Amino acid sequence: MANVRLQGLEKRFGETIVVRQLDLEIADREFLTLLGPSGCGKSTVLNIVAGLEPPSAGRVFIGKRDVTSLEPQERDVAMVFQSYALYPHKTLFENIAFPLRLRRVPRQEIRDRVQEVAARLGLADLLDRRPAAISGGERQRVALGRALVRRPALFLLDEPLSNLDARLRTEMRGEIKRLHAEFGTTTLYVTHDQVEAMTLSDRVAVLHEGVVQQIASPDEIYRSPANRFVASFVGTPGMNFLEAEVEGGRVMVGGLVLGLTAPRAAPSKVVVGVRPEDVELGSTSGASGLVESVESLGAETLTTLKWDKGRLVVRAAGAPKARSGETRTFRFKDDRLLLFEPRTGARLQ
């Protein structure tokens, strides 16, 4: 168990800067997720923390130790790879036992610890098999087991669920959360899936093109995103964005006055963000629009509205209350509206 500190991390590949000035602290026992689209540098950061790649600048601290120049084997970290990276020529038992064998743990203790972990992950009967002979979900659990058995100071997980089908993904998400609650190991998790980030993490660090956009709890990321990128990346379906004007402290979209006051320093043109669940259909007042499409998901309905200011996606619980082609009025929940500066995307508050 240890805390982790990344100080001024930078990584350059030739001319391209993949990670810029990254400062991050993970508290002991915390589960922190690096969230971002593909190519944003999150896997690179993980590789640097693991010791698989050296940073171009900056330092990595695990616990009190500066591990920046240490090899992976000296860092006391365990990693779960996106591809699982199970040794195809070894049995599951040998796969999980491998790190212990390298550390010259006595044979009996290896056997006990491997069986304990295998039992915990439901793999006890499969230990003689080879990776090719088990399912994808089972392979994922073996990868987890290989990391767990070491009881390291730090867990690193690189998009471990992305190769699983939707149902297994949900199942394993829960399993990872339970494991973290049980073992309490400090964890750095990397993913592009914001559902995973939101459900698993104590805090989320959103990354875009190598730069940290915001580090906060999932809730705060959702409700108070630092900028337009974070606002649009987190939440499905994505946030609606509208162009608006500010005049004398009032915010107007077209002719519609919105029920929130603009901050004093607001520019004349702003972008208003509103989440699909914060748009109410069938209100008595407000604007009106044409229903373009209705998607019924069972427990909720997504309605796409077209009005003279663009398109809006509306989310409401329950069965559909409108049909395509009909006109509906709608209003916004004013206290949930967010304002963004149009050029930089920064949130105005």
Next chain:
Amino acid sequence: MRRTTFLFATLVGAFLLLPPLWEVVTSLKSPLELGTLPPLLPHPPTLEPYRAVFRGRPFGRYIVNSAVVAIATTLFSLLLGAPASYALTRLRVRGGSAILFGFLGVSMIPAVSLVGPLYLAIRSLGLRDTWWGLVLADTVFVLPLTVWVLATFFRGLPPDLERAARIDGATALETFLYVALPVCGPAVAAASILAFIFAWNEFLFALSFTSSQAAQTVPVGIALFPGLHEMPWGEIAAGSLIGSSPVLLLVFLFQRRVVEGVTAGAVKG
């Protein structure tokens, strides 16, 4: 660790590069300078050995013979091997994989074991000391290579391409000619280059089936440089370099294709 790698790389590099470099140096020395060592380098370098190669022996004819045989072998090996390879991998032929492994088995037979009866056959066909005798023998022995290299690439052809062609109305032959071959262009190139190199460098058959400049090829020419006493090493070096230049050029220009071909024939197989 990095230092041992560097040391290893330097030693191996020297081992691989010094002999041919020495050969080039040798080819620029006059016969007098060849008689003693040191000095290492020629003072001054001379192109005389290169001219001497062609004097007193039909080296130019050897080159022509090699060129004809190599080109013809390449063409025939493709003509016969490409359709066979395609059919065995993409068209369901009964016993297809057995035939493929049959080709592999043939490639493992030592040619020298068969050179006797092959000689008798070539002679009875009246092909002794002709281009066609060599083309025949070389084509047969390079076919397994051609078939296997192409097979590896044909196997990687997405089945959807052929299905699309079928729906568009193409016959198997048309699919082969207008879809498979063009898409596998690099493979065909790789197979051709390998076949050419094989035929150009081939020695045993060239030695056994020819007896005069009518069909003798460059390797035979290099091997037959005269000499019990006065071996004209400068000429031999020059001749070797001239004789190797086509294949060297091919490898240099198309090294990626060559590498693809060599590894396809072996690793995937």
Next chain:
Amino acid sequence: MPKASSAQLRSLLFVAPAATLVLAMVGLPLVSILWMSAHRVLPVFAINEWVGAGNFQHLVRDVRFWLALRRTFYFAFCAVGLEVLLGLGIALVLSRPFRGRGLVRTLVLLPWALPTVATARMWEWIYNPDTGLLNFALLRLRLLSHPVSWLGDPFWALHAAILADVWKTTPFAALILLAGLASIPRDLENAARVDGAGSARVFFEVTLPLLRPALVVTVLFRFLDSFRAFDSIYVLTGGGPANTTETLALYTYKTFFHSLRFGYASTIALAMFLAAALSSLAIVAFGGSQGLRGRLR
């Protein structure tokens, strides 16, 4: 006729020319070898008489044959061993990207591309006792006190031939092993490093086992090529001095084309073919199936 079998027929047409040619030009000679080995055949004198097992009995007692056989195996083992070791080293060096890697790879490929006859001549010149580069260098480095006749010494000649063969064919081994290395997912080596393995451990526990199929292929093909090597020994020593570099290939060839005894030569050829076949099976059995099993789905 049902559609399926006319399609079959048409597919066979694709294969027929190649298959027939190979069958004729390889199969028939094979049969011919079998036939001739039971006869005493001297084409020059048009002699062709049945001797049954006579040639084989002679073969069993032929010391020259057994020496050649042993020599051929020795040659092949040494050559393949060195080539695989060197080739693996080269492949490992080339497997990590570095500046100029493409150029190095081309240069490594050159020895393989050259005609064997040319490389043999090249080495013959290097091995020259008076004016050869090898003696010059070794004398200069004081590793030798007087020049050695590399190709004229019964002990050294075979080893000189082995070195020449290794020089020419290591690139091939390196290429195959390089491809094999490339097919090992990078993540596996990373996982081993994170699990705590140092470079040596990673190599022996992860890289090498997964390289096994490529190694088997390399050893098999290289063994067969070395076993039947003809060109370079013919040019370097012609089998001499005093037959001390005579491999089975040379012996077969000489019996065919110098002594012109086609019947007995066929017997030797057959023995060589069998030795090659059995060795191949042994190599595949020893290295193959285990490696394959680990990779089967």
